[in-house]
Amino acid sequence: MILRRVARPLLAAIFISGGINALRDAEGHAKAAEPLLDRTVGTETVDAATLVRADAAVKVGAGTALALGRFPRFAAALLLGSLVPTTAAGHPFWEKEDPGERQQQLVHFLKNAGMAGGLLLAVADTGGRPSVGWRARRAARRAGAQAGALADKVR
Structure with missing residues (x-):
């Protein structure tokens, strides 16, 4: 169906772009991820930059697969799994004191929530088959x- 051929690449584009950016600046992205890692697994047990690179590789690989329609349900599930920690680490609006910054982070958080909704639809999409x-x-x-x-x- 033409809708899938258009929608999947559009949905995948943000993940491919974000993954490439994360690969280019893994250290910068790792600094943003460290507070979440400290609260969850501890940065002494994992290397944040390595996790960022692995997450970026998932985004580029699964995003490309989704865009090309190769294993789209699996690719969307991988992207969804990657999106949750990325959103929690990158857009913690609940921690921001400044109302302007809080609003900006809330907008990005809700944008990611909308992308999660699109990925959920892609995960459930059977392509017309039962x-x-x-x-x-x-x-x-x-x-x-x-x-x-x-x-x-x-x-």
């Missing part, structure tokens, strides 16, 4: 019906 759950329920009903028919014949 979902795995629907196919499993259908197969179970068919197997039950066949088992019942076989039991009737045996009687």
Whole structure:
């Protein structure tokens, strides 16, 4: 469908661009991530710059896959998993004292929340094919019906 061919690259573009920027300035992004890492895992146990590079590689790789329509549901799930810590580390509006800065961070936080919504839709998009759950329920009903028919014949 043409909608998917247009929407997926548009959604992926921000992740590819952000990943490239993070690779170019891993140390700067690591400084922004350190407060979150200190609160969660501790920076003495992990290297923030290495995590930033790994996250950037996920963004570039999964973003490219999503844009090209290769494993789009998996790629969107990877991007969603990457977006959550990036948003928490990069846009903690709740910590800002200055109302202007707080508002700016809130806007970026909500932008990322909107992208998360788009990624959730991409994760759930089966491309017009029945979902795995629907196919499993259908197969179970068919197997039950066949088992019942076989039991009737045996009687």
